[in-house]
Amino acid sequence: MRQTLVAGNWKMNGSLESIKQLVAGITAGAADSGDTAIAVCPPFVYIPLVSELLAGSKIALGSQDNSDQEAGAFTGEISCSMLNDFGCRYAIVGHSERRALYGEDDDFTARKFAAARKAGLTPILCVGESLEEREQGITEDVVARQLDAVIKLEGIAAIADAVIAYEPVWAIGTGKTASPRQAQDVHAFIRGKLAGLDQGVADKVQILYGGSVKGSNAKELFSMQDIDGGLIGGASLAADDFLAICTAGN
Numbered sequence: 001m002r003q004t005l006v007a008g009n010w011k012m013n014g015s016l017e018s019i020k021q022l023v024a025g026i027t028a029g030a031a032d033s034g035d036t037a038i039a040v041c042p043p044f045v046y047i048p049l050v051s052e053l054l055a056g057s058k059i060a061l062g063s064q065d066n067s068d069q070e071a072g073a074f075t076g077e078i079s080c081s082m083l084n085d086f087g088c089r090y091a092i093v094g095h096s097e098r099r100a101l102y103g104e105d106d107d108f109t110a111r112k113f114a115a116a117r118k119a120g121l122t123p124i125l126c127v128g129e130s131l132e133e134r135e136q137g138i139t140e141d142v143v144a145r146q147l148d149a150v151i152k153l154e155g156i157a158a159i160a161d162a163v164i165a166y167e168p169v170w171a172i173g174t175g176k177t178a179s180p181r182q183a184q185d186v187h188a189f190i191r192g193k194l195a196g197l198d199q200g201v202a203d204k205v206q207i208l209y210g211g212s213v214k215g216s217n218a219k220e221l222f223s224m225q226d227i228d229g230g231l232i233g234g235a236s237l238a239a240d241d242f243l244a245i246c247t248a249g250n
């Protein structure tokens with residue numbers, strides 16, 4: 001049985017003070033979230049602080065991105081070994097905002113995935129279609145293409161060391177959530193595609209749903225057969241909202 005994982009992506013939000021308060025609120029309530037695994041992904045500059053504040057708690061730390069390179073003249077980049085220095089366990093790669101706003105394509109995302117895995121981080125690989133792509137009926141083609149870039153570079157076995165987050169772009173930060181059935185259909189497609197290559201990998205890999213998850217819809221989404229938790233944006237910025245989602249994972 002796969003453990004439910006709820007990961008908060010704080011994006012470029014927060015301040016020194018608000019992040020201290022947010023972590024205090026989440027750590028105080030995390031014990032009530034039962035068996036659900038929890039992770040938070042702060043902006044890079046707050047990772048050392050959050051790492052210290054999380055010490056001794058059940059909450060894991062993750063990054064929102066990582067360089068595909070190990071070290072060197074790459075101004076502005078953060079390497080996976082730097083993330084390791086501060087105890088990061090997860091690394092989000094291929095978030096739709098990175099793909100759409102910063103032109104990060106499937107191959108670049110695959111190289112970031114490879115770098116994270118090589119450093120012992122667990123990549124959270126984001127995949128998902130735009131509204132236009134859904135309306136064209138090519139959701140599965142898009143998701144398959146995004147997965148195939150990683151499988152081609154790293155092999156199917158690499159997916160067993162990762163987490164996949166299905167995030168329909170039209171549901172991110174818009175308040176529009178995919179219905180549990182819509183989400184489950186794509187999750188089942190992803191697991192089925194992986195099963196066609198390696199049943200063991202398909203059975204093991206956690207597939208999270210992301211896109212306007214809230215305390216009020218999390219339970220229904222997480223109860224679907226192939227949905228193993230959530231990647232949470234907006235609702236991860238308030239401790240009570242985030243904890244309500246974590247509790248729904250039980």
Ligand code: PEP
Nearest residue numbers: 172173210211212233234
């Ligand atoms: C996200 O950006 O990964 C996300 C799911 O955002 P939101 O929950 O705000 O839709």
